[in-house]
Amino acid sequence: MEEILEERHTLAVLVDNEAGVLARVIGLFSGRGYNIESLTVAAVDQAAHMSRITVVTNGTPMVIQQIRAQLERLVPVHKVVDLTLQAPSVEREMALIKVACSGEKRVEALRLSDAFRARVIDTTHTSFVFEVTGAPSKLNAFISLMRPLGLVDVSRTGVVAIARGPEAM
Amino acid sequence: MSGREMTGAAIVLKALKDQGVDTIFGYPGGAVLPIYDEIFKQEGIRHILVRHEQGAVHAAEGYARSTGKPGVVLVTSGPGATNAVTGLLDALMDSIPLVCLTGQVPTSLIGNDAFQEADTVGITRPCTKHNWLVQSADNLARTIHEAFYVATNGRPGPVVVDIPKDVQFATGTYVGPGQAGHKTYKPQVKAPTDVIAEAVAMMGAAKKPIFYTGGGVINAGPKASQLLRQFVEMTNYPVTSTLMGLGAYPASGDNWLGMLGMHGTYEANNTMHDADLIICVGARFDDRVTGRVDAFAPDAKKIHIDIDASSINKNIFVDLPVIGDCAHVLEDMIRVWRSKSVQTDKPALETWWRQINTWRARKCLDYKKSEKTIKPQYAIERLYELTKDRDTYITTEVGQHQMWAAQHFHFEEPNHWMTSGGLGTMGYGLPAAVGVQLAHPDALVIDIAGEASIQMMTQEMSTAIQFRLPVNVFILNNEYMGMVRQWQDLLHGGRYSQSYSEALPDFVKLAEAYGAKGIRVSDPADLDEAILEMINSPVPVIFDCLVDKKENCYPMIPSGAAHNEMILGDDQDGAEITEEGKMLV
Ligand SMILES: Cc1ncc(C[n+]2csc(CCOP(=O)(O)OP(=O)(O)O)c2C)c(N)n1
Numbered sequence: 001m002e003e004i005l006e007e008r009h010t011l012a013v014l015v016d017n018e019a020g021v022l023a024r025v026i027g028l029f030s031g032r033g034y035n036i037e038s039l040t041v042a043a044v045d046q047a048a049h050m051s052r053i054t055v056v057t058n059g060t061p062m063v064i065q066q067i068r069a070q071l072e073r074l075v076p077v078h079k080v081v082d083l084t085l086q087a088p089s090v091e092r093e094m095a096l097i098k099v100a101c102s103g104e105k106r107v108e109a110l111r112l113s114d115a116f117r118a119r120v121i122d123t124t125h126t127s128f129v130f131e132v133t134g135a136p137s138k139l140n141a142f143i144s145l146m147r148p149l150g151l152v153d154v155s156r157t158g159v160v161a162i163a164r165g166p167e168a169m
Numbered sequence: 170m171s172g173r174e175m176t177g178a179a180i181v182l183k184a185l186k187d188q189g190v191d192t193i194f195g196y197p198g199g200a201v202l203p204i205y206d207e208i209f210k211q212e213g214i215r216h217i218l219v220r221h222e223q224g225a226v227h228a229a230e231g232y233a234r235s236t237g238k239p240g241v242v243l244v245t246s247g248p249g250a251t252n253a254v255t256g257l258l259d260a261l262m263d264s265i266p267l268v269c270l271t272g273q274v275p276t277s278l279i280g281n282d283a284f285q286e287a288d289t290v291g292i293t294r295p296c297t298k299h300n301w302l303v304q305s306a307d308n309l310a311r312t313i314h315e316a317f318y319v320a321t322n323g324r325p326g327p328v329v330v331d332i333p334k335d336v337q338f339a340t341g342t343y344v345g346p347g348q349a350g351h352k353t354y355k356p357q358v359k360a361p362t363d364v365i366a367e368a369v370a371m372m373g374a375a376k377k378p379i380f381y382t383g384g385g386v387i388n389a390g391p392k393a394s395q396l397l398r399q400f401v402e403m404t405n406y407p408v409t410s411t412l413m414g415l416g417a418y419p420a421s422g423d424n425w426l427g428m429l430g431m432h433g434t435y436e437a438n439n440t441m442h443d444a445d446l447i448i449c450v451g452a453r454f455d456d457r458v459t460g461r462v463d464a465f466a467p468d469a470k471k472i473h474i475d476i477d478a479s480s481i482n483k484n485i486f487v488d489l490p491v492i493g494d495c496a497h498v499l500e501d502m503i504r505v506w507r508s509k510s511v512q513t514d515k516p517a518l519e520t521w522w523r524q525i526n527t528w529r530a531r532k533c534l535d536y537k538k539s540e541k542t543i544k545p546q547y548a549i550e551r552l553y554e555l556t557k558d559r560d561t562y563i564t565t566e567v568g569q570h571q572m573w574a575a576q577h578f579h580f581e582e583p584n585h586w587m588t589s590g591g592l593g594t595m596g597y598g599l600p601a602a603v604g605v606q607l608a609h610p611d612a613l614v615i616d617i618a619g620e621a622s623i624q625m626m627t628q629e630m631s632t633a634i635q636f637r638l639p640v641n642v643f644i645l646n647n648e649y650m651g652m653v654r655q656w657q658d659l660l661h662g663g664r665y666s667q668s669y670s671e672a673l674p675d676f677v678k679l680a681e682a683y684g685a686k687g688i689r690v691s692d693p694a695d696l697d698e699a700i701l702e703m704i705n706s707p708v709p710v711i712f713d714c715l716v717d718k719k720e721n722c723y724p725m726i727p728s729g730a731a732h733n734e735m736i737l738g739d740d741q742d743g744a745e746i747t748e749e750g751k752m753l754v
């Protein structure tokens with residue numbers, strides 16, 4: 001039989017900002033064995049008590065469709081949009097990256113951070129904290145370049161995404 | 170406005186009354202005492218005291234399935250709530266509308282491991298359609314109305330409202346159901362017209378069609394069953410059903426092929442396998458029905474009518490999803506069919522029916538009769554013959570007896586058959602029968618049971634006695650967990666590990682201990698008279714029907730096999746069970 005390939009999809013989920021809603025979404029993924037590559041959540045409309053969840057997941061097209069239908073079925077979920085299907089959209093992630101180094105390595109780290117448009121947001125004589133924003137692949141590339149230079153800590157936000165053009169989701 | 174100020178406990182009762190509730194199944198405890206005090210002070214709602222909270226939920230399921238109304242449950246915090254969990258998941262799997270109110274420790278103690286504290290919303294989140302923890306008496310009425318709305322709209326299911334004890338004592342403002350609803354949850358009940366038109370066109374073009382119907386038809390109300398019957402008559406297409414859908418189309422109907430799936434009929438499964446069009450109405454292509462998915466109905470186009478979009482393309486890829494309520498969709502399809510004067514392909518249908526009739530001629534439900542021992546199939550047959558002219562409701566436990574009941578008891582009407590399909594919960598049948606009998610005091614209610622299953626909820630016989638409910642427990646006593654033994658025969662070399670029902674109680678004495686009537690029969694010649702004695706008894710009966718111990722349930726599609734690879738009997742080899750098949754349950 002022909003193998004059905006897994007695809008990576010980014011879903012935007014608009015939910016009521018009520019107790020337990022995140023647990024419901026996460027429980028759905030773990031309970032049904034779906035993958036979560038990244039998940040971010042924050043309130044986006046205080047007045048209307050709404051939050052937006054961005055989930056990056058992977059699976060066969062049939063599984064992705066299931067995930068969407070299962071999310072839509074949750075009572076506090078207003079809307080689910082598959083941004084990957086509804087291209088074009090933009091994705092961004094931010095990371096805070098701590099590198100401890102001195103001498104030559106320090107210069108090299110700074111030089112590379114410049115190339116990646118990372119900002120130095122904290123520094124001591126022996127360390128930097130960089131702030132870098134971009135597609136997850138860019139963050140991965142930057143992190144792997146920092147590894148030999150003295151990478152000590154990484155904190156990433158996970159992906160946020162939005163469709164291009166004038167329309168709301 | 171001041172008249173609307175009342176305690177949380179009073180709000181609960183007022184909200185239930187305004188929702189038209191007449192019966193609550195429950196069990197008291199510390200965290201619900203204020204609500205029980207309000208129950209004491211009123212008369213409009215009767216409270217049925219069960220003997221175990223799981224029984225309360227199954228009783229509410231029986232009530233709901235036999236009436237179409239939501240069942241209501243009230244239990245205390247901690248162990249009360251955890252005991253209800255099995256029933257809640259059972260109702261979720263079978264799409265039964267329930268509202269379960271649970272007591273909770275006071276809000277100030279939540280999270281402190283207080284006495285009888287449980288994270289009820291956490292535990293029941295995956296076992297309910299939705300749940301709420303109510304933090305203030307002012308939110309209570311709105312939440313309860315919302316709970317009824319969510320439980321009964323869209324695909325029905327159980328919901329939990331968790332109410333801390335301080336919220337029950339506090340004063341809040343009551344609001345009526347009003348424009349009860351939910352700000353976002355608004356399921357689609359009607360399908361778009363172009364989709365309806367396409368479905369009708371596909372149906373008209375079919376040469377080997379079949380209706381495959383399920384519990385969704387029953388849940389959509391009696392009108393959906395009516396429309397299904399009408400559509401079958403208009404088209405002359407064959408019809409089969411899942412376990413959950415029995416009764417939507419009458420078993421006496423000409424186009425009826427019997428149940429499909431693992432223990433379905435030869436004709437139903439072969440017709441599915443060879444079909445060129447499957448019209449799935451309110452069923453969900455679950456693994457009991459499909460068998461091996463890559464060999465499932467290989468040549469068929471599939472139309473899937475379901476109110477729950479997540480049921481579509483979950484197990485089987487379908488050609489045309491139709492999202493909507495079965496009754497609305499069937500009504501629209503019939504209308505379009507008529508307005509376009511669609512004609513079926515009569516010559517093709519004739520050939521199709523000829524083929525189907527050769528499958529029917531195999532008489533797959535036949536079994537070896539015996540004069541010496543009661544064959545379980547015979548017992549169900551006699552039970553059917555002797556009760557078919559009465560208003561009879563059947564519930565079951567889980568096992569071989571359940572499948573024999575589905576095969577040999579014939580259902581003419583919807584809402585008369587309650588069984589635990591999705592979860593397969595032993596212990597379901599007796600409490601469900603209690604719920605059915607409460608809703609239908611004059612009906613004949615029979616729980617078709619196994620000697621193992623019945624012991625999981627026997628205590629509910631005490632409830633039946635207390636409320637004078639003449640329910641009947643008809644035990645097919647084979648001294649085995651028969652269904653387990655059958656799988657051990659099939660897959661584990663006949664090594665009957667722990668499947669013999671050792672140390673059984675004397676069911677006749679057990680009945681008498683409760684104040685019920687006990688009947689025991691072992692000779693086929695005595696069976697009819699004993700059944701008549703049971704159905705004419707004004708008190709509940711436990712009927713210990715000693716049946717052939719070794720009988721297995723056929724036909725059967727072994728796990729991991731296809732629809733056209735059925736085993737028809739002990740002496741016939743079917744498909745070889747593959748290693749993969751053994752992994753399935
Ligand atoms: C609560 C629960 N535990 C275990 C099972 C697994 N199980 C399915 S059928 C069965 C045996 C039932 O025996 P009995 O009630 O005597 O029915 P029979 O098959 O003999 O007719 C068991 C243990 C189950 N379905 N439910």
Ligand SMILES: [Mg+2]
Nearest residue numbers: 619620649651
């Ligand atoms: Mg048994």
